[in-house]
Amino acid sequence: MKKIFLLLSLSLFFACNSSEEKEIPEEVSKEELSSDINDNFGIVIHGGAGTIVKENMTDSLEKAYKDKLEEAIRVGHEILANGGTAMEAVQRTINVMEDSPLFNAGKGAVFTNAETNELDASLMDGKTLNAGAVAGVTTVKNPINLAWEVMENSEHVMMAGKGAELFAEERGMEIVDPEYFYTENRFRSLQRLKEMDTEETELDHDQSAAFVDPFIKDSKYGTVGCVALDKDGNLAAGTSTGGMTNKKWGRIGDAPIIGAGTYANNKTCAVSATGWGEFFIRGVVAHDISALMEYKRLSLEDAAEEVIQNKIPDLGGNGGIIAIDFQGNIAMEFNTAGMYRAHMNKNGDLDIGIYGAE
Numbered sequence: 001m002k003k004i005f006l007l008l009s010l011s012l013f014f015a016c017n018s019s020e021e022k023e024i025p026e027e028v029s030k031e032e033l034s035s036d037i038n039d040n041f042g043i044v045i046h047g048g049a050g051t052i053v054k055e056n057m058t059d060s061l062e063k064a065y066k067d068k069l070e071e072a073i074r075v076g077h078e079i080l081a082n083g084g085t086a087m088e089a090v091q092r093t094i095n096v097m098e099d100s101p102l103f104n105a106g107k108g109a110v111f112t113n114a115e116t117n118e119l120d121a122s123l124m125d126g127k128t129l130n131a132g133a134v135a136g137v138t139t140v141k142n143p144i145n146l147a148w149e150v151m152e153n154s155e156h157v158m159m160a161g162k163g164a165e166l167f168a169e170e171r172g173m174e175i176v177d178p179e180y181f182y183t184e185n186r187f188r189s190l191q192r193l194k195e196m197d198t199e200e201t202e203l204d205h206d207q208s209a210a211f212v213d214p215f216i217k218d219s220k221y222g223t224v225g226c227v228a229l230d231k232d233g234n235l236a237a238g239t240s241t242g243g244m245t246n247k248k249w250g251r252i253g254d255a256p257i258i259g260a261g262t263y264a265n266n267k268t269c270a271v272s273a274t275g276w277g278e279f280f281i282r283g284v285v286a287h288d289i290s291a292l293m294e295y296k297r298l299s300l301e302d303a304a305e306e307v308i309q310n311k312i313p314d315l316g317g318n319g320g321i322i323a324i325d326f327q328g329n330i331a332m333e334f335n336t337a338g339m340y341r342a343h344m345n346k347n348g349d350l351d352i353g354i355y356g357a358e
């Protein structure tokens with residue numbers, strides 16, 4: 001009797017297991033998807049999350065942001081529509097935002113405590129799991145392009161500071177005088193923070209509180225990012241940033257950390273993050289979303305919600321992500337008041353948002 005019971009339980013166990021496995025989004029099962037799904041493509045971008053509320057925004061500034069988001073996403077969408085790769089779409093879309101003073105990346109990068117601009121970027125190919133990243137560069141006009149160079153033309157994944165700049169020169173990349181990154185607005189933001197910093201330091205001698213406080217209460221994490229799915233079913237993700245205003249000691253955030261600020265894997269999704277980098281590094285946010293899909297079979301939407309609405313706030317951090325999965329489903333999840341964001345699907349339907357609950 002016992003033996004029969006054991007046999008029955010075992011066969012039930014294997015039956016359940018094999019039916020579950022059919023749902024796993026593995027490469028094999030993906031190939032079997034209908035050609036309709038294989039032809040799908042889409043692109044999502046962000047221009048940073050933070051305390052972005054309508055009351056603090058003028059109509060003209062709101063229009064400027066929306067126009068630039070649209071300009072950027074159309075560049076990537078056209079590449080995808082013409083059969084280009086997700087990697088190319090991500091890079092070229094990010095270039096548009098890097099060249100705009102509106103975002104905290106490239107031209108509009110924020111200032112460090114030493115009144116310099118130190119830029120970080122990373123890029124990942126979901127097909128090969130190749131990746132490239134740069135941190136703390138001061139002379140490279142488009143850091144996302146340098147991340148690509150690191151991935152394509154070096155044996156490494158990440159380069160930092162002077163060495164990365166030397167590599168950029170050797171690769172014939174566009175080098176600019178650090179003055180190129182000066183913008184009045186960003187410089188004023190630094191001065192404001194420094195004033196607050198001084199007061200706080202005088203009050204309680206707590207450097208870290210002074211450093212952290214402005215980040216939480218009135219911060220706009222203006223990092224830019226892009227994720228894309230191309231017609232061949234390949235995913236890519238990229239992120240570019242100036243980091244956080246008033247950063248010191250060569251501080252580096254999540255944006256150039258593969259798995260934290262950027263991650264792409266054809267089996268699951270492509271993710272780019274923006275927010276309080278220290279928490280996104282500790283939460284390994286971008287990879288965690290992918291892992292929840294791969295190991296726990298969560299949908300992209302549920303995985304993104306779990307990480308951004310539960311895990312990161314539980315750690316004490318804030319911010320958001322954009323993501324697209326291997327079927328073209330998307331997520332634009334944030335726990336801040338707003339996040340500059342846009343999505344365009346295969347049909348060219350455009351969805352642009354700035355504030356929460358739009």
Ligand code: ASP
Binds near residue numbers: 221223
């Ligand atoms: N995540 C970036 C950092 O911590 C900041 C941002 O998203 O704007 O460097």
